[in-house]
Amino acid sequence: MIPRARSLRARLVVTVLVLFALACVAIGVATTVALDRFLNARQEGEVVSSADRFARAQNGQLPRPPGGQGGPGGEGGGPGGSSFLGPQPPGSVGVVFAPDGPGGTSGTVVGAERLEDDGASTSALPSSDLAELATVAPGDPPRHVELAGGEYQASAQVMNGRIYVLARETGPVSDVLARLVLIEVIVLGGAVLVTGVAAAVLVRREMRPLERVAAVAGRVGQLPLDRGEVHLAARVPDPDPGTEVGQVGTALNRMLDNVEGALAARQDSETRLRRFVADASHELRTPLAAIRGYAELSRRERDPVPPGTAHALTRISSQAERMSALVEDLLLLARLDAGRPLERADVDLTRLVLDAIGDAHVAGPGHRFIPDLPDEPVTVQGDAGRLAQVVANLLTNARTHTPEGTTVTVGLRSGPDGGALLSVRDDGPGIPPEILPRVFERFARGAESRTRAANDTPSTGLGLAIVAAVVSAHGGTVSVDSVPGRTTFTVGLPAGAPVSTTVSVPV
Ligand SMILES: Nc1ncnc2c1ncn2[C@@H]1O[C@H](COP(=O)(O)OP(=O)(O)O)[C@@H](O)[C@H]1O
Numbered sequence: 001m002i003p004r005a006r007s008l009r010a011r012l013v014v015t016v017l018v019l020f021a022l023a024c025v026a027i028g029v030a031t032t033v034a035l036d037r038f039l040n041a042r043q044e045g046e047v048v049s050s051a052d053r054f055a056r057a058q059n060g061q062l063p064r065p066p067g068g069q070g071g072p073g074g075e076g077g078g079p080g081g082s083s084f085l086g087p088q089p090p091g092s093v094g095v096v097f098a099p100d101g102p103g104g105t106s107g108t109v110v111g112a113e114r115l116e117d118d119g120a121s122t123s124a125l126p127s128s129d130l131a132e133l134a135t136v137a138p139g140d141p142p143r144h145v146e147l148a149g150g151e152y153q154a155s156a157q158v159m160n161g162r163i164y165v166l167a168r169e170t171g172p173v174s175d176v177l178a179r180l181v182l183i184e185v186i187v188l189g190g191a192v193l194v195t196g197v198a199a200a201v202l203v204r205r206e207m208r209p210l211e212r213v214a215a216v217a218g219r220v221g222q223l224p225l226d227r228g229e230v231h232l233a234a235r236v237p238d239p240d241p242g243t244e245v246g247q248v249g250t251a252l253n254r255m256l257d258n259v260e261g262a263l264a265a266r267q268d269s270e271t272r273l274r275r276f277v278a279d280a281s282h283e284l285r286t287p288l289a290a291i292r293g294y295a296e297l298s299r300r301e302r303d304p305v306p307p308g309t310a311h312a313l314t315r316i317s318s319q320a321e322r323m324s325a326l327v328e329d330l331l332l333l334a335r336l337d338a339g340r341p342l343e344r345a346d347v348d349l350t351r352l353v354l355d356a357i358g359d360a361h362v363a364g365p366g367h368r369f370i371p372d373l374p375d376e377p378v379t380v381q382g383d384a385g386r387l388a389q390v391v392a393n394l395l396t397n398a399r400t401h402t403p404e405g406t407t408v409t410v411g412l413r414s415g416p417d418g419g420a421l422l423s424v425r426d427d428g429p430g431i432p433p434e435i436l437p438r439v440f441e442r443f444a445r446g447a448e449s450r451t452r453a454a455n456d457t458p459s460t461g462l463g464l465a466i467v468a469a470v471v472s473a474h475g476g477t478v479s480v481d482s483v484p485g486r487t488t489f490t491v492g493l494p495a496g497a498p499v500s501t502t503v504s505v506p507v
């Protein structure tokens with residue numbers, strides 16, 4: 001797999017490779033330059049001594065090779081030589097000049113010869129070579145010349161008034177350098193390649209623990225931690241505290257322990273609070289019923305009571321009624337919050353809607369209720385009592401928060417995946433815009449509902465919160481769309497079994 005260009009892994013491998021390749025190039029260049037200098041210096045020395053040998057051979061200071069051919073090997077030159085050149089390595093070129101002008105280097109060619117590669121036979125030189133060699137001045141350091149036979153290094157000596165120029169091939173030095181460069185390219189190139197593969201493998205292996213840490217963090221990041229009971233089972237397996245990555249893993253594990261503890265404490269206190277609200281609501285039911293009963297009883301008293309007392313009794317009665325409704329709603333919400341399992345049965349929504357409309361007719365004769373139902377009955381799996389309450393709450397709102405004469409349409413459709421789509425629409429004044437965004441929150445209610453006079457249906461601000469809680473416990477969704485003259489609540493219910501609100505994520 002080719003790592004992504006920006007991944008840490010790829011960058012590490014590329015960095016190592018680039019550094020190593022730079023080091024290889026530096027080593028290669030340094031070696032080549034050093035060897036080049038060394039070989040050149042050595043060759044220059046040899047050319048100088050070859051020129052000296054040439055001059056001395058010409059002046060009879062060296063024993064002539066037997067038969068004018070062959071001879072003792074020159075230093076570094078191998079066996080070979082001629083009576084003209086003296087002992088020289090094969091390929092050597094020698095020219096004797098007689099200077100014609102004072103101090104001039106060029107002059108008449110007295111003799112010239114090239115020792116062939118076999119080290120014995122000789123040949124004449126082309127005039128271009130003679131002209132080139134005539135430019136080599138005695139006393140100068142050896143220099144490069146280009147002759148017909150290739151690259152040469154030449155040196156000149158003066159002896160007995162004549163100039164002896166000797167040139168030797170530089171081929172051997174170039175060959176050695178070329179071979180060195182070739183070897184360097186192959187060896188260092190191979191080393192770069194092997195290093196690249198090894199670096200990729202090693203970096204990958206070293207990165208694996210980091211990937212495990214990232215995977216754990218990623219899994220935890222996907223857990224819904226905001227509500228319900230949460231088990232944070234994900235942990236980095238056996239982090240090695242000796243390594244940096246291991247320390248990150250250990251720190252992450254410790255953080256998860258901490259978070260898990262905090263979540264458990266949060267869940268614990270939530271549970272206790274819910275139980276308290278449920279218990280309190282439950283405990284309040286009985287005394288409230290008693291208050292209502294006694295108020296009712298007193299109002300029916302035959303003996304005349306003062307008008308003030310009669311009014312007080314009516315207020316006591318209606319406020320107790322309102323408080324009962326509040327307590328019932330609170331109890332229901334507390335139970336829904338606790339994630340108490342819902343009943344699961346086939347619920348005929350069509351029937352349920354028709355019953356609710358019937359009740360609404362009786363409660364609000366001044367409103368028009370229009371069912372908009374399909375011929376086929378629509379059913380879902382769920383808790384019939386709770387779903388009836390959803391429809392009742394929506395219809396109550398459409399009745400109590402709108403003026404008489406308002407038309408309320410209740411629509412029901414089969415959802416695309418076998419679920420159901422329920423809508424309650426009215427052409428009333430609409431939900432006040434300031435509470436519309438949080439209309440499903442607890443105790444969110446319009447100013448008008450707050451100040452509403454005694455009513456058959458007291459306003460608690462919990463009706464829509466209950467709708468939202470029941471629908472979400474069924475795994476459904478609820479939404480509202482409201483403008484003056486058109487308010488629509490839409491409830492989507494899935495066909496399947498209701499889901500529990502307790503969150504538990506095994507990892
Ligand atoms: N159909 C509706 N038309 C106008 N206002 C509505 C409608 N339904 C709900 N509301 C507004 O939303 C508020 C919250 O509704 P709800 O939670 O049922 O509380 P409650 O009905 O007890 O006041 C209501 O007080 C009311 O102001």
Ligand SMILES: [Mg+2]
Nearest residue numbers: 396397463464
């Ligand atoms: Mg309501």
